[in-house]
Amino acid sequence: MTDTAANQEQAEKQVKPDSPTFADLGARPETVAALAAVGITHSFAIQEYAIPIAMRGNDVIGQAPTGTGKTLGFGVPLLERVTARSEGADGTPQALVVVPTRELCLQVASDLTAGGATRGIRVLPIYGGVAYESQTDKLRAGVEIVVGTPGRLLDLARQKQLKLRQIQALVLDEADRMLDLGFLDDVEKILAMLPAERQTMLFSATMPDPIVALSRRFLRSPMTLHATHPGAAGAGAPQTRQVIYRTHSLNKVEMVARILQARERGLTIIFSRTKRGVDKVAGELDFRGFACAAVHGDLGQGARERALRAFRSGKVDVLVATDVAARGLDVTGVTHVINYDCPEDPDTYTHRIGRTGRAGATGIAVTFVDWEDMARWRLIDKSMGLATPEPPETYHTSEWLAQDLDIPSDATGILPSAQQSRAGLGAETEEDLGGSRTKERGRRRPTDRPAERSPRSPRQRRRRGGTRDAAAVGEPSTTSAPTSAPTAAVASAPEREEPTTSEGGAGRTRRRRRRGGRGAAGREGARPEQVTEATEQPAS
Incomplete structure (x- = not known):
C-alpha cells in the first residue's frame, strides 16, 4: 500500500458520508477495483470536482491545499484515458506528468501504478541523479504513462529516447514549485514538443501570477477548480495545530531534543533553510541519541532514497530536510513538523506544515522564529491569518513549552538509552543507482593497466646541457683514451669546478653551465672556444 493510499484510507472516517465513490464519478470497474485493493473507495473534494470534468477531456486548473488528494484528482482521468498493453497499446507514452522534485516523481508514479x-x-518515473540506461531500457520496452522532472525529460526528448508524438494528456503537478526552482523555461520547451491536440491539467496548492500566465498560454478554455480540506474553516492546514515560538539560535537544538520526547509523537520532519543547517541539526540529534536522517540537494539520489525508505519504514523517526522535501513527501504517521528556521514566505510555510495533518488526519506544526526573522514572520502571520504576530519568547526551560506539546517534565536534552529502540539509518542499505554500464565505463580493467616501469638508473636520466660527469651522479669514474679535442674537453669537465664560499663560510663547488649544448653546434660537438676554455681552466 502506498503512503497516499494509507493516508486516504486513514481518513475514510472523516470523509463526508455522502461523498461519492470513484464508481459514482465514472471510473471504470478495473480502476475502482485497483483503488479498493489499497483501501481507497470514497473521494475528496478536489477529486469529486476534477474527475468528471477531466474525464470529458476539458483542460483543468485545480487548486487545493496540500494533502487533499490532488494526485488521484488527475490520476484517475489519466488512467481512464490511456490504453493498456493488453488493449493494443504499442508502448509509446500516451500521458505525461511533469513534477518539480525527484521525491514527488516517485510518489506520483507509485500512486498511478497502484x-x-x-x-x-x-508507469515510469524519470528523474536525474541516476543512470540513463535503466530509464532508456524501460522506454524501449514500452510504457503508457511517464512521470518525470523537467531536466531529465528534456534530455531524453532531445536524445530521441523519449517519444512525445502520441501524448494525449499532460499534467503539471505543483507548478508553483517548478517556478521556484527555475524550471519554467524547461517546462515551456517540453510543452512546445507536445502535440497541439491534447488535454492539459495544472494542479497546485498556490497559483502565483507566472503560473496563471503559463496556463493562459498553453491551456484551452480551462475549468478552474478550488477545493479545501474536508470541513475546512480557516487558512493553512486546518487539521494541523500550529504553535509558534520566538527562539534563540543557540537554544534551538535543546528545544528540539525535548519536543522529540513529547508523548504520542510519531514520525517527525524538521525543516531547515540551508543544506549546511540540515547536516548540522542531523549531526546534533544523532549525537543526542535520536534516530535521524538528512535529505537535501547535495546528497546523491541513492542516499536520498535510502533516507526516505528508512523514514517510511520507521527505522528512523526524525527526518531533517530542506524544502526539497516540502512537496510530494506523503508519509503515513507524520505527527509533528518543526520549522527549525522561519520559512521564507507563506507558500513555503503552507507546504512545510502540510507534511502532517494530511487527508483528514491531525498533526502539530512548531515554528521557531529568530529575532532577525520577526519582520518576515509578521508578513506570513498576516497573510495566513494566524493572529500571532508576536510569538512568545521561549527557551527549553519555559514551562509553556512542555504544556503546549505534552513533554514529560523529566525530559532532558539527551534521549535515554532505554528509548533508543530504532534501528537507525545504518540498518537501511543504499542502492547503487549508477547503472552497471556506467560503472564499467568508469572502471579500468586490470588488463588495461600500463606495465610498471623499474626506476631509472642514473645513466638513464635525461641529461641537460651536455654530459654530466660520473662524480656528480655518484658513480666510479672511468678513464678513456681521448680520440679528439671535443672528447678531451668532455673528459676534463671535472676540472671546470671552481671552489666557492657561501655566506656562512662553508666551501662548496659550483658547476659552470655549458652554453650551446642544445644548439646545432652543440649537437655536433663542443665548440672550439669551449674546448680551449676547458683546457685552460686551472685545476682545483
Whole structure:
C-alpha cells in the first residue's frame, strides 16, 4: 500500500458520508477495483470536482491545499484515458506528468501504478541523479504513462529516447514549485514538443501570477477548480495545530531534543533553510541519541532514497530536510513538523506544515522564529491569518513549552538509552543507482593497466646541457683514451669546478653551465672556444 493510499484510507472516517465513490464519478470497474485493493473507495473534494470534468477531456486548473488528494484528482482521468498493453497499446507514452522534485516523481508514479495495477498500466518515473540506461531500457520496452522532472525529460526528448508524438494528456503537478526552482523555461520547451491536440491539467496548492500566465498560454478554455480540506474553516492546514515560538539560535537544538520526547509523537520532519543547517541539526540529534536522517540537494539520489525508505519504514523517526522535501513527501504517521528556521514566505510555510495533518488526519506544526526573522514572520502571520504576530519568547526551560506539546517534565536534552529502540539509518542499505554500464565505463580493467616501469638508473636520466660527469651522479669514474679535442674537453669537465664560499663560510663547488649544448653546434660537438676554455681552466 502506498503512503497516499494509507493516508486516504486513514481518513475514510472523516470523509463526508455522502461523498461519492470513484464508481459514482465514472471510473471504470478495473480502476475502482485497483483503488479498493489499497483501501481507497470514497473521494475528496478536489477529486469529486476534477474527475468528471477531466474525464470529458476539458483542460483543468485545480487548486487545493496540500494533502487533499490532488494526485488521484488527475490520476484517475489519466488512467481512464490511456490504453493498456493488453488493449493494443504499442508502448509509446500516451500521458505525461511533469513534477518539480525527484521525491514527488516517485510518489506520483507509485500512486498511478497502484491505480492501474488491475489493467497492467506501465508507469515510469524519470528523474536525474541516476543512470540513463535503466530509464532508456524501460522506454524501449514500452510504457503508457511517464512521470518525470523537467531536466531529465528534456534530455531524453532531445536524445530521441523519449517519444512525445502520441501524448494525449499532460499534467503539471505543483507548478508553483517548478517556478521556484527555475524550471519554467524547461517546462515551456517540453510543452512546445507536445502535440497541439491534447488535454492539459495544472494542479497546485498556490497559483502565483507566472503560473496563471503559463496556463493562459498553453491551456484551452480551462475549468478552474478550488477545493479545501474536508470541513475546512480557516487558512493553512486546518487539521494541523500550529504553535509558534520566538527562539534563540543557540537554544534551538535543546528545544528540539525535548519536543522529540513529547508523548504520542510519531514520525517527525524538521525543516531547515540551508543544506549546511540540515547536516548540522542531523549531526546534533544523532549525537543526542535520536534516530535521524538528512535529505537535501547535495546528497546523491541513492542516499536520498535510502533516507526516505528508512523514514517510511520507521527505522528512523526524525527526518531533517530542506524544502526539497516540502512537496510530494506523503508519509503515513507524520505527527509533528518543526520549522527549525522561519520559512521564507507563506507558500513555503503552507507546504512545510502540510507534511502532517494530511487527508483528514491531525498533526502539530512548531515554528521557531529568530529575532532577525520577526519582520518576515509578521508578513506570513498576516497573510495566513494566524493572529500571532508576536510569538512568545521561549527557551527549553519555559514551562509553556512542555504544556503546549505534552513533554514529560523529566525530559532532558539527551534521549535515554532505554528509548533508543530504532534501528537507525545504518540498518537501511543504499542502492547503487549508477547503472552497471556506467560503472564499467568508469572502471579500468586490470588488463588495461600500463606495465610498471623499474626506476631509472642514473645513466638513464635525461641529461641537460651536455654530459654530466660520473662524480656528480655518484658513480666510479672511468678513464678513456681521448680520440679528439671535443672528447678531451668532455673528459676534463671535472676540472671546470671552481671552489666557492657561501655566506656562512662553508666551501662548496659550483658547476659552470655549458652554453650551446642544445644548439646545432652543440649537437655536433663542443665548440672550439669551449674546448680551449676547458683546457685552460686551472685545476682545483
